[in-house]
């Protein structure tokens with residue numbers, strides 16, 4: 001659904017003489033309306049079309065390709081917020097928790113006034129001056145162009161538009177006078193206090209939703225089932241495989257596998273030497289006579305016993321001997 005220009009919360013002439021009806025007519029009826037119209041055009045048939053305004057702002061904030069969407073969405077949010085930050089016969093002072101925070105975090109209302117006007121004045125070019133909550137404390141900041149404080153994780157309480165279109169008809173180049181008029185005669189501290197409460201409610205709501213979700217999970221018994229399944233897996237065959245893999249990892253990290261590889265390489269050198277000995281043996285002519293002796297032994301009375309011994313050696317070399325041992329001392333037949 002397309003965004004709509006929200007109506008002003010007061011008649012156009014209500015803020016006069018600090019902001020004239022003519023300024024509001026142009027600022028709200030032309031500038032803000034143009035942001036809404038452009039935003040709707042930009043998001044049509046895109047992934048932004050079904051998002052809430054805040055979601056569009058966050059989703060487009062870091063992409064150069066979506067800069068136009070971000071600018072127009074930000075300006076729609078900022079202006080909708082700004083109209084509520086002013087009221088006829090505004091200014092004055094905050095009350096309650098907000099007043100305490102202004103004192104505690106900003107050094108009092110006079111200091112707030114100074115820093116808010118300075119923030120608006122120091123913003124080179126177009127932008128906004130803000131009173132925000134940042135990490136649980138009040139802070140005065142400014143943002144460039146159409147950037148709302150939510151982009152940097154801050155919660156806005158009050159805003160003043162310092163684009164020239166906000167004040168030029170009434171103050172021409174005297175931005176400082178406009179900022180002073182905003183703080184002294186227009187600032188809507190009741191709205192700022194509502195925003196502060198909303199911040200508290202937001203945190204409270206999130207904490208409550210988390211607690212409820214955890215409670216539902218525990219009550220459903222799923223957490224117990226998951227723990228039990230993990231325990232069964234660890235104690236069963238899967239656990240054995242895991243422990244073997246873990247032990248192998250430890251050996252690897254200690255370099256034992258490298259030592260084993262070195263030992264194997266040494267063995268292969270012996271084997272090579274054995275081959276060399278056999279070759280030398282063959283050249284000497286002894287090979288034939290020894291082969292004939294071995295053949296007669298295998299085929300003779302001791303042949304069967306030799307074959308059994310040979311089979312037993314093979315078994316041992318494959319590690320099967322440990323299984324044979326477990327069958328008891330009588331499982332192995334001694335060699336003669």
Ligand SMILES: [Fe+2]
Pocket residue numbers: 027031079161163165166
């Ligand atoms: Fe504006």
